[in-house]
Amino acid sequence: MKSVNIGICGLGTVGGGTFNVLRDNAELITARAAARLQVIHVGARHDSPACDLAGIRVSRDIFEVARDPEVDILVELIGGTTVARELVEAAIIAGKHVVTANKALIAEFGNEIFALAEKHGVEVRYEAAIAGGIPIVKALREGLAANRIEWLAGIINGTGNYILTEMRDRGREFADVLAEAQALGYAEADPAFDVEGTDAAHKLVILASLAFGMPLQFDAVYTEGITELTTQDVGYALELGYIIKHLGIAKQTDQGVELRVHPTLIPDDLLLAEVDGVKNAILVEGGAVGPTLYYGAGAGARPTASAVVADLIDLARADVSARLPALGVAIADLRNVPIIPIEKVKTPWYLRMEVADKPGVLSRVASIFSEQGISIEALIQRAPGQGQTLVSLIVLTNKAPQGSVDIAVSEIEALETINGKVTRIRVEALDG
Numbered sequence: 001m002k003s004v005n006i007g008i009c010g011l012g013t014v015g016g017g018t019f020n021v022l023r024d025n026a027e028l029i030t031a032r033a034a035a036r037l038q039v040i041h042v043g044a045r046h047d048s049p050a051c052d053l054a055g056i057r058v059s060r061d062i063f064e065v066a067r068d069p070e071v072d073i074l075v076e077l078i079g080g081t082t083v084a085r086e087l088v089e090a091a092i093i094a095g096k097h098v099v100t101a102n103k104a105l106i107a108e109f110g111n112e113i114f115a116l117a118e119k120h121g122v123e124v125r126y127e128a129a130i131a132g133g134i135p136i137v138k139a140l141r142e143g144l145a146a147n148r149i150e151w152l153a154g155i156i157n158g159t160g161n162y163i164l165t166e167m168r169d170r171g172r173e174f175a176d177v178l179a180e181a182q183a184l185g186y187a188e189a190d191p192a193f194d195v196e197g198t199d200a201a202h203k204l205v206i207l208a209s210l211a212f213g214m215p216l217q218f219d220a221v222y223t224e225g226i227t228e229l230t231t232q233d234v235g236y237a238l239e240l241g242y243i244i245k246h247l248g249i250a251k252q253t254d255q256g257v258e259l260r261v262h263p264t265l266i267p268d269d270l271l272l273a274e275v276d277g278v279k280n281a282i283l284v285e286g287g288a289v290g291p292t293l294y295y296g297a298g299a300g301a302r303p304t305a306s307a308v309v310a311d312l313i314d315l316a317r318a319d320v321s322a323r324l325p326a327l328g329v330a331i332a333d334l335r336n337v338p339i340i341p342i343e344k345v346k347t348p349w350y351l352r353m354e355v356a357d358k359p360g361v362l363s364r365v366a367s368i369f370s371e372q373g374i375s376i377e378a379l380i381q382r383a384p385g386q387g388q389t390l391v392s393l394i395v396l397t398n399k400a401p402q403g404s405v406d407i408a409v410s411e412i413e414a415l416e417t418i419n420g421k422v423t424r425i426r427v428e429a430l431d432g
């Protein structure tokens, strides 16, 4: 039986998990790969107490792994985009396949990295970069290969989803829950990446390129985080029959592709609305298959290792003629589809404003919507509390472009009878 030699760079949570899953499941992995997958070289700044490195070459300089002529596949698990990019490129140039869990690296530099890999006849695999253990890359690239993907919508940041779930179920405030998510080890090194949407944007870009066969365009994603959400809005959404989720949405339209990450009201009877806590899920609408939903652990040592090892098994099994293009089609066949500017993207909207409890206020607000061609779907107005002069007015609109909503909101905010800013959150029915 052939042996495939593996070098692992980075022995943190995912590196340690990968090392141990390879060891714990060695027998079944060998059977499935029809090869012995052997870790022969580890590059890490420190040893890990969770890993028995006896008999394995260990280098403090990770580039030693890329230079090791005996390593067939380099596993990059150091994170970041500077050293990680140099390492991955060095390995490719040295003729090694690469497996990575690094979403930022692929989203921001994937075009260059994949082109380099194609030139050197090696593969770069990245299943673990998106939604941890969920085999979504395999689903899009292989399982759904017969479909024209119409759109996909995903809960692809576990930390954000955990925060929203706690706010909804326990009425807890944002900062309080974030501190807990950090303590539990779900959050990124810089938690701003989680709560401001960058982490989800990285993952969405990769999903969109796989789904639509286009180059990775991280700079084109419209990104909004969850930092402005309040328990009040979470509660009003519930009353209207919606759950607020932080979604990454990629949609193919006649004008181009929508690429956006933002809080979204979704109907509370969708399966996606029931994805709570740190779990991830991606809903994919395939032209032939219809909607399919992929659910599971989006982070953590062993779930992410599961995806890394699946890539290793695939690489060990494939022969050169069976190489899979990184984004499903050869780089020369990627389509340069325009990304639709966010101002032109049409969705229904949830809008909340604090208004004076006086005659004529509602009709003035309604006429501003009407002047912008925005139609109102539903409306809630609460009676003012004792001694209060302001009331919350919640409006659910029909589909309207962000550009018209921007104008309406700025006119409403300029009214003397309105207090403060208008809160606005997009709504998605996700029904085809």
Ligand code: HSE
Binding pocket: 131, 132, 156, 157, 158, 159, 160, 186, 187, 188, 194, 199, 298, 299
């Ligand atoms: N910080 C990420 C999350 C980890 O919370 O989903 C997995 O990418």
